[in-house]
Structure formats: C-alpha cells, structure tokens
Amino acid sequence: METLFQNGSKFNLILGSDILSPYFYLILVASLYLSFRLGFPQIRFLFLALKILTGNMDFKGSKGQLVHSQAFFAGIGSSLLAGSVIGTGLAIAYGGIGVLFWIWVMSLFVMPIRFVSSTLAVKFRNQLPSGRYLSGPMYFIEKALRAKWLAVAFSLASMVTVLLFGGIFPFVGLTYITKEGLNLSGLSGPISISVILLFIVIGGVRRVGRAASILAPIGIILFIFGYVSLFSNGMISFFGFLSDVTKEAFSIKALQGGGAFGILRALSVSLSTFFLSTETAVGKSSGIAGVVRTDYAAKQGLVSMLASFFEGFVMATLVGFVLYSYGAVNLDTILSFPNRILEQKESLPAILFFVSFLCFGVLSLAGWFYSGEQNAFYVFGEKFSNFFRMLFIGSTLGFAYLYVKYGIDVLVFVMHWGYIAAVITSVPLLVSLMLLGKSANLELKKYLSESGARYEIFKDIYLLFLTLLPKNLISKIFGYFSTLRLPRFMMIPILKAFAKAYKINLSEAELEIKEYPSLNQFFTRALRAEARIIDSAANAVVSPTDSKITSFGNINQSTIIQAKGIDYSVKELLGSEKYYPHFTNGKYITFYLSPQDYHRIHSPFAGQILGYYYEPGKLFPVNDLAVLNIRGLFPKNERLITFLQTEYGKIAVIKVGASNVGKIRVTYDNKIVTNNWIRFAKEHHYKDVSIMIDKGSELGRFEMGSTVILVFENDTIDLTNIALGDKIQYGTTVGNFRSKTTKLPVKA
DSSP: OOOGGGGHHHHHHHTOHHHHHHHHHHHHHHHHHHHHHTTOHHHHTHHHHHHHHTTTTOOTTSSSSBOHHHHHHHHSTTIIIIIHHHHHHHHHHHHOTTHHHHHHHHHHHHHHHHHHHHHHHHHTOEEOTTSOEEOSHHHHHHHHHOOHHHHHHHHHHHHHHIIIIIIIHHHHHHHHIIIIISOOOTTHHHHHHHHHHHHHHHTHHHHHHHHHHHHHHHHHHHHHHHHHHHHGGGOOOHHHHHHHHHHHHTOGGGGTTOHHHHHHHHHHHHHHHHHHHTTTTSSHHHHHHTTBOOSOHHHHHHHHTHHHHIIIIIIHHHHHHHHHHTTOOSHHHHHHTHHHHHTTTTSHHHHHHHHHHHHHHHHHHHHHHHHHHHHHHHHHOHHHHHHHHHHHHHHHHHHHHHHHHHOHHHHHHHHHHHHHHHHHHHHHHHHHHHHTHHHHHHHHHHHHHHSSHHHHHHHHHHHHHHHHSOHHHHHHHHHHHHTOOOOHHHHHHHHHHHHHHTTOOGGGBSSOGGGOOSHHHHHTOOBOTTSSOOOOOTTEEEOSSSEEEEEEEEOBTTEEEEETTEEEEHHHHHOOTTTGGGGTTOEEEEEEOOTTSOOEEEOSSOEEEEEEEEEOOBOOOOSHHHHTTSTTHHHHBOEEEEEEEETTEEEEEEEEOOTTOOOEEESSOTTOOOSOSSOOOEEEEOOSOOEEEOTTOEEEEESSOOEEEEEEOTTSEEEOSOOTTOEEOTTOEEEEEOOOOOOSSOOO
16 A cells, blocks of 8 residues: 655655655754653643643733633644644655554653743743733743844744744635535635634734633534544444554554665654644744743643643544544545545534534634734834734635635645745744753743642642542451450550540540550540530530531532532432432531541431431542542542431531541441441431430441531521631530421421
8 A cells, every 4th residue: 555655756745755854853852852851741740731721720810811721722723633633644644554653652752842832932921011922932032042133033934934834724724624515605714714813813812812712612522523423433443443553653564665764754754744734843832822821931831732742642543543444544545535524514513523623723823823923023013013914814815715716736835835934933943942941941840849839749649549549448448457456565555656646635535545445446435524515505506526627608509619619519418319409508517527536426406317318439538638629529438418307407417438437337226337348329217216316415436537517408507606627626516596497306
C-alpha cells in the first residue's frame, strides 16, 4: 500500500517536505532540552495543570482579562480539532499508521515548549493605561533577550503566518464545509462566518474569551456525538488497533526501502506535518495566554502544555482509529475519506459534525485575528493594527471567493504557503524558548513555593491513593485488630501511646486506662458520671457528640453544603423515600469526631425513634482534606440514619462511617450491624413498638472516628451559639426549637 513517503512529489506539492525536516529537528532538540531543563513538568504536574484548567484554582483578585480555560480554548481553537484532524491524516498518509505511535511519544516531549512560551508571555506582558494587555513572543524576545531586531523579525513573519496559515487557510476550509457539507451556495457561508467573527473580535479579547467558553464546549459535545454516530458501526477492535500501531511503529518494512536516512526522513516529515498543523511553536496560543488572569505566570504555562496532550494523545488517536478502521491509510484513501461523511450530509449526525468544526473554526479565526493584531501593534502601532484588521477580513473573504470560483487548487495553494510561513516563524521562537528555559523554570519554582501548589500535588496523589485502596477491607482489618485483647504488659503501653499521640483527656474516662482490655473498648469508653452537663431547657437541642462543627446552615431546597463549592442532596444522604421529603428547606449541622474525641453518640432531644435507614458504601476518611475535595463525600460513605420524632418536629441523626471505623452501633436495636462482608441497603420502621429516648441519652457509638450530621425539618429550629470550627461537647446547646407540633408517641 503506497504511502506519500514513496511518492514525495505529491507531498511536496501540498506542503513542501524539504522545509519540514529542519522544523522537526529543531523542535525535537527544543523539546528534549526543555523537558530535561525543567525536570519533565509534563509528567510531574499533569494533574495540577488539569485542575487549574477546570477553574478550581482561579482567584478573582488576580490581574488579567481571561480565565485559564478561556485562554486555553481561544488559543488552541483550530489546533485541537481541525489541526489535529488534518495533521493526523497527512502524517499517516506520509508515514503509515505506525507514525501515530511516534506522535504520542513526541507529544509528551513537546509539552514543555508550550509551557515555556505561555509562561514567558504572561511574565513579560505589558499593560496599557486603558487596562488592555499586550503580550506575545515578541515582548519576551525583546525584554528577556534584549533583541529588538529579532522581536521585530518574528512579528513581521508572524503577520504573514497569521494571514496565510491562521486566516486564509482555515477560512477556506470553513468555506468548504459550508459549501459541501451544509449546502450553502456562493459566498453566503463565508459572509455569515465573517459577520460572526467581527461580532466576536470587535468586543476585544474579553469577548473572544467569552466566545471560547461557549463555542468550545458546544463544539466538543457535537464532535463526540457526530463521531460516535457516524463511525461507531465500522470500527475495529480498539486494542487491536493499538497493537497494529505499535507493531507498525517499529517496522522498518513499513517504510519500504528508505534505509536509516529514509526512516528519519519519513518520521521527520510525518511528525512535522502533525505538529505544524497543531500550531506548535508558532506563537499564536502564547499571545492569548499572556492576557490570562493570574498572579503566577507558570499557572497558564502548565495549562497551555495540555494542548499538546489533548492533540497528540486524544484527538490524534480518535482520528487515526477512524481512518485505520475504514482503511484510509494512504494519500488517495485519506483525501477521499471526507466523501464518506458527505454522502450522509443530510443526516443529523453529519450536520452536527460539520457544525462542531464551524464552532472551533470561528474560535480559531478569532484567536488568530487577535494574535495578528498584537503583532501589528507591536511593529507599527495602533493605526496599522486597525489596517491589519481590515486586511485580515478582506484577504479571508477574497480567497473564499477564489475557492468558490476555482475549487480545491486554491485550498492547496494557501495550505502550501501557509505551512512554509509557519515554519519560518517558528525558528526564532524555538531558539528564544531554549535560551529562556531558565527564566521559565524560575517562574515554575516560584509558583510551586509560594502558592501552595505543592500541597495541591500531594493532595491529588493522596486522593488518588484513597480511591484505589480497598477501604472497606482495610477498615474491617483495622476493626478486627482494635478488638484484640493483648496481654496487659503489651496493651497498657499501646493505650498510653495512643492517648498521648491524640492528647486524650484521661481524667474524664469512666475507668483507669489500665482497665481497658482492648483499643476498641478504650476508644468507645464511657465518661465518668457528671463529666458532661445536658442543657435541660425544654426547647434546647444539644450536641450529640464531642466534636468540631465543620458546617451548618439552611438546606436550599434539597441541597446541603459539604464545603465551599461542594454540595450534595438530602435524598442521597438520607436514602429513605418516606422521610427525606420532610427535610426539604430545613437546617443541618455537621459534627466531625477526631480520634481525640469521646466517641459515643447521644440523642440531641427527647423523642420517639421512628426507624432507621442503612446504606452500605465506601469508607473514605472524613478529614478536612477529603471533605474539601471529594464531591458528595458523605453520601458516598457508609451511613446509618436514625429518624427521631420530637414534639417539635423530626430530626435525622446521620452517623457516617469512615476509614478505620470498624462498626457503627446503636443502643435501640442490637440487630443492626454495619461494615459486614455482605451488606445491603435497608430501611426499617418501628410500627409495633414505641421506642422512646431522653435528651442526652446514649444513641450509639463509633468504633473509631467519623462524622455525625443532624438534619431538622423546615421552620422548626433556630441554630444558636455555634460557629464553624467550634470544638463542642455533647450536651451543649446548638439550637432552640420554636413551637410544639405534635404529641408523643406517634404511629410510625
């Protein structure tokens, strides 16, 4: 099967392979150098970069105009979708399907190039008195390298690249989609795109960012839907595909007759095609990254390097999988592959597929428009930047007209010269990035040392470790060992060490420490008489535990706040179909019991126990780190909920299991057993017996630490005398009921 490697003349006609190989070797050297110089940030900080991209680490007080995700999608609007599709197709056409493996490898090493470029763009950006930011490679080339001439040369080459590679080429591509895919005749498609583009760019970079936050998610969703709908039926085994790619990657036979130099040439041209198509080291994305809202330049650098990850590992794989499944692995079959989609262009999946490319295409044009405007302003000032805006719109519409009139040859022409211009632009940028790698590394170290990012990295590893651990099994094993009755000469030192480590007040315990036969019995110890005073006021609701208050407040409809930015539903927490509606718009208090605390649970008010709901679940820890980062933590964990009817309304007493909690036990029913090997959700109502309990009486206990949540009905209680972080003892008032609503006992 002939690849373009065996017929290089065709490839020279499209791109010009003679100029691609030098680009590859330059980007390879830069990638390896920066990866080692920076200590492989693409591996060490990948999860941190993803976290920054999601907005979890944004701060509104930071300086800038765009949030990280807006700058990310505006900067890679074309490379993420259209660039990856075109680049992957042409790379496979030239080097065979095995080149996909080397795209994966190279993508990993290329990531620091984008990191350094975007980090420097933020560090050396300028802010005008109007508040507008000026950024891009020309500013850090001038300021950091003190090479004004090189910065000007880059900007001049970049303006040509913007017009050909970033403006005319993608615009003609969009014209092809509107004409062939959406059946829009003449210039109606290009004019419509121009109007949308002008609406976006006239609003400045902020509007470009807002457009990115809308168009990018829409484009991704439509692409995925169209991809699955159009191609899923014809796919081969994915693992078989990966196996074939790996085999072909190391098969010299696949690069027929080229010898060592032939192999290098095939790989260099193939990989250059992909990375140029995805705009690597061309400078566009760094210009937009420079206006991001951040106090640390390295934050946007980490986000920007994700572009290479998504382009190389995600998009290239998806495109290669489809092409290989349908036998499109040489020039003729790849160029004819769009006809497979056009044959279904009347179908909804095909239309949505085309619209996804339009979304990213418009976003791409807006990003390139802004980049060209910045370069024009840098070299010639504000007046010329206005002229450049008109030149951009005029040239794109002009070539769209030529395409409509003369056909595909126009697209090949602009593609050829656009790629050549992009290579020329990349040379001064790549050289500058290697020279300034030290500066970017200092910014990275500054961010890690000053911002708490190291804690974020540790936290993510910790949470991943928690997710993978067999938490329930470990808790059962720990529970088993805590009940062992060791000889006194062994047990007493263990108990004393435990008490000292957690600063437990032994004077409150009912027994002397030497009298406890096991760690579990010491942990679930009773208190001596009168160690706690129970508020006896008729309407006073008391704390059920010795604990710290970690959250409290109003239930919004059926939502409870777990931590800042994280909430969960009452229905998920309570489970009971019968009782959960009673607590809509009620109030709640969350009590965290540390290992230091007394671990028996007491009734917050006098009343009748109506029943319980047991939900088997995970046993994540419930410390601050987990609560602040695991969404819906409490509904995920094992829970035993007691429903208490008082004369003032219902209370749900939720006992939440956690890591190393062997059991949750209750005093009113010895049949309830938690954390068994075989567990099922269970709801039980006490219909034939009235179980009454006094305020402050023991309700249950944790065999090791956890959390209790009290949930109250709407308009029944006023929370008083509590604040976040308060250490509180059981029996202390946490609220006052308003008025009586029923008499006890009631029928369950």
